[in-house]
Amino acid sequence: MTPVLDTQTANMITRTMSATVIPRRLESIGFGPSSLLPHPVRLLYYAGLEGNARVFENVGLLDAVSVICNNDAKHSRLHKWLSHKEKRMLSIYVDIIPLKIALTQVSAKISKNAIWSRFSPLKVGFLPEPDVPGPEWVKVRVHSCGLCGSDLHLLKLDINPRSCIAAIPGMERIFLGHELFCEVVETGDAVSDVAVGDRLAYLGFFPNCKALGATPCAPCAEGNYTLCLAPDKGKLPFNRGGGFSEYMIAHRSQWVKLPAGFTEDQALLTEPIAVAVHAALKSPPRAGDRVLIIGSGTVGLNLLQVIKALEPEARVTMLARYQAQEEKALGFGAEKVIRGGDLYRAVADDTGARLFCGMMGSRMILGGYDIVHDTVGSGNTFQDALRWVRSRGSVILSGVELATPKFDFAPVWHQEIHVTGINCHGQEHAGGVSRTSFDWAIELIQQGKIDTASLISHRFPLKRIRDAVETMTHKRKEPTFKIVMDVSGGVQAEISAIG
Numbered sequence: 421m422t423p424v425l426d427t428q429t430a431n432m433i434t435r436t437m438s439a440t441v442i443p444r445r446l447e448s449i450g451f452g453p454s455s456l457l458p459h460p461v462r463l464l465y466y467a468g469l470e471g472n473a474r475v476f477e478n479v480g481l482l483d484a485v486s487v488i489c490n491n492d493a494k495h496s497r498l499h500k501w502l503s504h505k506e507k508r509m510l511s512i513y514v515d516i517i518p519l520k521i522a523l524t525q526v527s528a529k530i531s532k533n534a535i536w537s538r539f540s541p542l543k544v545g546f547l548p549e550p551d552v553p554g555p556e557w558v559k560v561r562v563h564s565c566g567l568c569g570s571d572l573h574l575l576k577l578d579i580n581p582r583s584c585i586a587a588i589p590g591m592e593r594i595f596l597g598h599e600l601f602c603e604v605v606e607t608g609d610a611v612s613d614v615a616v617g618d619r620l621a622y623l624g625f626f627p628n629c630k631a632l633g634a635t636p637c638a639p640c641a642e643g644n645y646t647l648c649l650a651p652d653k654g655k656l657p658f659n660r661g662g663g664f665s666e667y668m669i670a671h672r673s674q675w676v677k678l679p680a681g682f683t684e685d686q687a688l689l690t691e692p693i694a695v696a697v698h699a700a701l702k703s704p705p706r707a708g709d710r711v712l713i714i715g716s717g718t719v720g721l722n723l724l725q726v727i728k729a730l731e732p733e734a735r736v737t738m739l740a741r742y743q744a745q746e747e748k749a750l751g752f753g754a755e756k757v758i759r760g761g762d763l764y765r766a767v768a769d770d771t772g773a774r775l776f777c778g779m780m781g782s783r784m785i786l787g788g789y790d791i792v793h794d795t796v797g798s799g800n801t802f803q804d805a806l807r808w809v810r811s812r813g814s815v816i817l818s819g820v821e822l823a824t825p826k827f828d829f830a831p832v833w834h835q836e837i838h839v840t841g842i843n844c845h846g847q848e849h850a851g852g853v854s855r856t857s858f859d860w861a862i863e864l865i866q867q868g869k870i871d872t873a874s875l876i877s878h879r880f881p882l883k884r885i886r887d888a889v890e891t892m893t894h895k896r897k898e899p900t901f902k903i904v905m906d907v908s909g910g911v912q913a914e915i916s917a918i919g
């Protein structure tokens with residue numbers, strides 16, 4: 421049945437339809453919403469998106485447009501698109517195509533722009549908004565998302581084919597962003613403990629058995645999902661979105677429900693604090709322990725806060741690069757901050773250890789810290805960590821580095837050092853109880869033992885991700901801690917900026 425339309429509505433539909441076609445036409449000849457395009461062309465692109473939004477917001481209009489499209493073969497593709505109610509969302513992701521990654525890495529040695537070009541596997545572009553794909557899945561709208569060091573590696577295409585991670589199958593497309601402030605917009609039929617409007621934290625960066633619809637392997641059954649033995653058992657939906665996408669879907673097992681009333685900064689920092697809890701509980705601090713944290717970025721500062729919350733009598737020394745980090749560390753209760761100078765001498769003085777200087781610059785400390793946390797994870801910092809810990813002390817690696825450096829691991833056997841690392845978070849067994857890293861993190865935040873608000877130093881709209889990368893890379897220029905990307909409303913902000 422053909423609806424009866426007044427002239428005004430008919431004109432609006434005509435305008436909307438022509439606007440809707442524009443992005444498709446531009447994309448079909450190779451143009452996305454690249455910042456390289458002149459403003460008038462980008463304006464046309466966004467005008468088209470605006471047109472889409474208006475069509476879909478009004479179901480009556482959608483029906484009317486469908487009728488018109490049915491009568492016009494020229495618009496049959498558009499009609500098909502409309503009838504599936506497909507919406508598009510801004511998203512940042514990396515397609516894991518080894519040859520493309522290698523070629524872009526080589527090109528980036530000549531020009532950094534190569535990473536942001538349309539030939540790069542790193543994409544800042546529009547994807548179809550995902551639907552809930554099954555009864556146990558949850559869809560969220562992302563308001564904002566923190567930028568993590570692991571995101572930075574991907575944004576710089578710092579991907580090493582020789583790393584063990586590259587050998588493990590799992591993801592063909594990696595969506596960036598996992599420190600979310602989001603709310604539930606839709607749930608599958610089998611999800612009963614999460615409702616529309618709830619705030620969630622995300623724990624599922626890596627595939628796990630439950631999300632893949634498989635019988636849980638032993639680590640997954642224990643709640644140690646990042647240690648899944650079978651990430652190749654199935655496939656996650658290809659276009660699932662991430663924290664740097666306006667919408668995102670994930671299996672219920674990949675979400676943690678946050679308490680009602682959690683503020684934005686508390687929600688954003690919950691996942692990073694869970695990481696810090698996981699690192700701290702690898703070697704739970706005791707009263708009087710001398711602890712060194714290498715690195716005073718947000719990972720190091722979170723770790724400092726968690727260690728002090730768990731054991732106020734632990735004595736924590738921080739290794740920092742910038743004055744702002746030093747001030748923040750002292751404010752969070754560090755007993756000492758080492759910054760610059762002869763680090764081996766400073767470590768020996770701080771711990772009362774003995775410093776020995778051998779040939780060819782080789783130096784070694786006997787004595788040293790009970791626990792050393794390496795939150796940087798470069799070959800150099802890890803080598804120093806092994807030489808700065810006391811015999812039978814613990815070195816915990818939380819820094820994410822994909823390079824495959826050569827270093828001297830003799831201190832491990834010579835000083836009988838306990839070496840371990842962390843992969844995000846999992847099930848903790850500390851203080852005689854078994855709970856998740858997130859349980860601990862949420863409790864510490866609720867108890868007011870963690871300062872989340874003052875750690876957020878910068879905010880950028882999602883479209884300015886390149887500026888965010890520059891800021892995080894060059895921390896020397898200004899005090900930089902947690903950078904937050906404003907996700908929803910990013911497209912609208914861009915339209916306003918152009919206008």
Ligand SMILES: [Zn+2]
Binds near residue numbers: 568569598
């Ligand atoms: Zn992270």
Ligand SMILES: [Zn+2]
Binds near residue numbers: 628636648
């Ligand atoms: Zn598993």
